[in-house]
Amino acid sequence: MNENMVSHRWKPRKKRGKTFMIQAGLFLLGRALEAAAVLDKDARAEVAKWNDPMTIMLHVHSQGPTMVLKKENGILRYAGSTPVEADLTIFFKNLESAFLIFSGQMGSPQGSAEHRVSLKGDASQAMSLIRCMDIAQAYLFPKFIAKNVLKSVPPMTLKRAGIRAAILGVGVPVGLGKLARLVR
Amino acid sequence: MIPSYYEYYNPVKVVAGNKAVDNLPYELEQLGAKRPLVVTDQGVVGAGLMQIVADAFHGQEAVLAAVYEDTPPDSSVEVVNQVAKLYRKNKCDSIVGLGGGSAIDTAKAVNIVVTEDVDDLIKLMGAEVLKKELQPFIAIPTTAGTGSEVTLVAVVADTKRGIKMPFTSYHLLPKVAILDPRMTLTMPPKITAATGMDAMTHAVEAYTCIQKNPLSDAHATAAIALIRDNLLTAVEKGSNKAARFAMANASLLAGAAFSNAMVGVVHALAHGLGGVCHVPHGVANTIFLPFGMEFNLDKTGDLYGELLLPLAGEDVYFNTPKKDRPARAVEAVRDLNRRLNKACGLPITLKQAGVPLDKLEEAATAVLNDGAVTYNPKAVSYEDALSIVKAAYDWL
Numbered sequence: 001m002n003e004n005m006v007s008h009r010w011k012p013r014k015k016r017g018k019t020f021m022i023q024a025g026l027f028l029l030g031r032a033l034e035a036a037a038v039l040d041k042d043a044r045a046e047v048a049k050w051n052d053p054m055t056i057m058l059h060v061h062s063q064g065p066t067m068v069l070k071k072e073n074g075i076l077r078y079a080g081s082t083p084v085e086a087d088l089t090i091f092f093k094n095l096e097s098a099f100l101i102f103s104g105q106m107g108s109p110q111g112s113a114e115h116r117v118s119l120k121g122d123a124s125q126a127m128s129l130i131r132c133m134d135i136a137q138a139y140l141f142p143k144f145i146a147k148n149v150l151k152s153v154p155p156m157t158l159k160r161a162g163i164r165a166a167i168l169g170v171g172v173p174v175g176l177g178k179l180a181r182l183v184r
Numbered sequence: 185m186i187p188s189y190y191e192y193y194n195p196v197k198v199v200a201g202n203k204a205v206d207n208l209p210y211e212l213e214q215l216g217a218k219r220p221l222v223v224t225d226q227g228v229v230g231a232g233l234m235q236i237v238a239d240a241f242h243g244q245e246a247v248l249a250a251v252y253e254d255t256p257p258d259s260s261v262e263v264v265n266q267v268a269k270l271y272r273k274n275k276c277d278s279i280v281g282l283g284g285g286s287a288i289d290t291a292k293a294v295n296i297v298v299t300e301d302v303d304d305l306i307k308l309m310g311a312e313v314l315k316k317e318l319q320p321f322i323a324i325p326t327t328a329g330t331g332s333e334v335t336l337v338a339v340v341a342d343t344k345r346g347i348k349m350p351f352t353s354y355h356l357l358p359k360v361a362i363l364d365p366r367m368t369l370t371m372p373p374k375i376t377a378a379t380g381m382d383a384m385t386h387a388v389e390a391y392t393c394i395q396k397n398p399l400s401d402a403h404a405t406a407a408i409a410l411i412r413d414n415l416l417t418a419v420e421k422g423s424n425k426a427a428r429f430a431m432a433n434a435s436l437l438a439g440a441a442f443s444n445a446m447v448g449v450v451h452a453l454a455h456g457l458g459g460v461c462h463v464p465h466g467v468a469n470t471i472f473l474p475f476g477m478e479f480n481l482d483k484t485g486d487l488y489g490e491l492l493l494p495l496a497g498e499d500v501y502f503n504t505p506k507k508d509r510p511a512r513a514v515e516a517v518r519d520l521n522r523r524l525n526k527a528c529g530l531p532i533t534l535k536q537a538g539v540p541l542d543k544l545e546e547a548a549t550a551v552l553n554d555g556a557v558t559y560n561p562k563a564v565s566y567e568d569a570l571s572i573v574k575a576a577y578d579w580l
């Protein structure tokens with residue numbers, strides 16, 4: 001056999017930059033969801049309807065970045081990046097597919113339409129989760145990106161600007177679920 | 185326009201036409217199977233269709249190992265488990281779904297249970313989670329509309345938890361779909377009309393949803409033209425074999441289209457209403473299709489304009505100015521609805537379908553949790569859903 005055809009010559013190149021961006025995106029989204037579930041009326045109503053306790057995972061197949069969300073005692077929390085057995089799991093088929101979504105090039109409906117994500121668990125609860133992610137993304141993304149990834153973007157009112165400031169200023173760095181629990 | 189990325193999958197062998205059912209034992213053998221379990225319902229048995237299937241096994245090595253005759257209109261987990269038991273007890277090696285959407289969906293779900301060997305179907309719920317190759321499975325539709333013979337979905341009700349569980353997996357696709365004109369000849373006019381409009385809705389939504397692609401488009405437009413030319417004939421003159429066979433083909437084409445392009449707001453509305461008020465799926469689609477099109481008009485008007493050709497034919501298409509075609513397409517669907525209503529009493533308003541006024545809010549809430557909303561070209565809010573449901577209540 002020709003030496004050049006030996007398969008071990010071919011190693012996949014590491015995608016460190018993209019992996020990091022997705023990890024960061026998952027963290028941002030997780031904390032933003034946690035905060036939106038406290039501050040945004042619609043997100044709060046959605047989360048209230050979920051099972052309690054409930055574990056949700058967003059995961060890049062098969063050994064990629066992960067984000068875990070936990071709802072316990074009515075409070076939604078970002079719960080780290082270690083894969084777990086979850087009640088509801090949204091898989092991204094691979095790193096490139098996840099990157100398209102987390103870099104704001106494509107929204108979750110388009111991601112579904114292009115078969116870039118798959119789901120394990122109750123589809124109607126997944127719909128509710130996706131609505132919450134849309135709400136969180138509308139706060140996270142500047143309008144010119146939100147316009148591309150969301151089917152409709154809510155107009156920026158004073159109240160929404162306040163919530164956005166709280167999500168970015170406190171929710172993402174500290175975690176609002178934690179605070180909400182302390183207040184109780 | 186070709187999307188920047190798409191997937192298309194339809195590995196189903198189609199065996200269609202005169203005496204096609206008699207090829208069933210041969211097709212089973214090709215799949216290495218000799219002891220099929222047939223999943224069907226009382227309506228099919230009563231219409232003498234099961235006998236036609238049984239007759240096909242005369243002089244064949246393959247035998248009918250078991251027949252389940254009692255699939256209800258809305259299949260449930262209990263039924264699926266019962267049929268799976270029958271399968272194991274009779275050492276079956278393959279499954280045949282014979283009937284409408286419910287029998288074929290039940291057969292698909294049984295296939296999951298006997299392959300994965302699980303005690304509770306709910307553990308396998310989700311999209312694209314099944315990994316194993318399933319048992320050989322052949323579908324023989326006896327209605328012309330659901331397209332289940334070429335779709336990757338099975339919907340089963342969990343009566344205890346009060347939810348409908350959708351399973352989607354490429355493994356659920358039948359190996360063979362058999363279309364035999366004899367199988368749909370006895371379908372009553374109203375069911376013919378309702379299931380035919382379900383197929384129409386599959387095709388129209390597949391053509392306009394965000395997952396559309398060149399292959400699904402080709403199937404969708406072909407289906408619409410066949411329905412335009414044959415549905416009324418099949419309703420008014422049920423014994424017309426050519427019209428029946430054309431509708432069976434239209435149903436399969438529309439099924440292949442929406443299995444790969446998905447459906448949108450009309451199906452979300454139909455599922456929402458079906459869950460709350462038990463309006464038959466085809467009837468709900470009939471009622472909502474023109475309203476769903478109207479709702480999407482500002483987003484996908486151009487696509488509806490293109491559909492005017494298969495919907496209304498060349499004369500109408502070329503005599504309608506381009507800017508008027510989208511609205512004219514909606515009108516073509518309304519017109520077909522009215523004619524079907526006149527021909528067989530098919531309900532075309534929610535009031536005619538017996539929906540109580542005080543259930544509309546509940547139905548609108550259910551719409552939003554339906555996966556089909558994801559694929560609709562336009563975002564759907566609770567207010568949107570409610571206003572469509574209200575508009576469809578009594579528009580005549």
Ligand SMILES: [Fe+2]
Nearest residue numbers: 330382386465
């Ligand atoms: Fe349908």
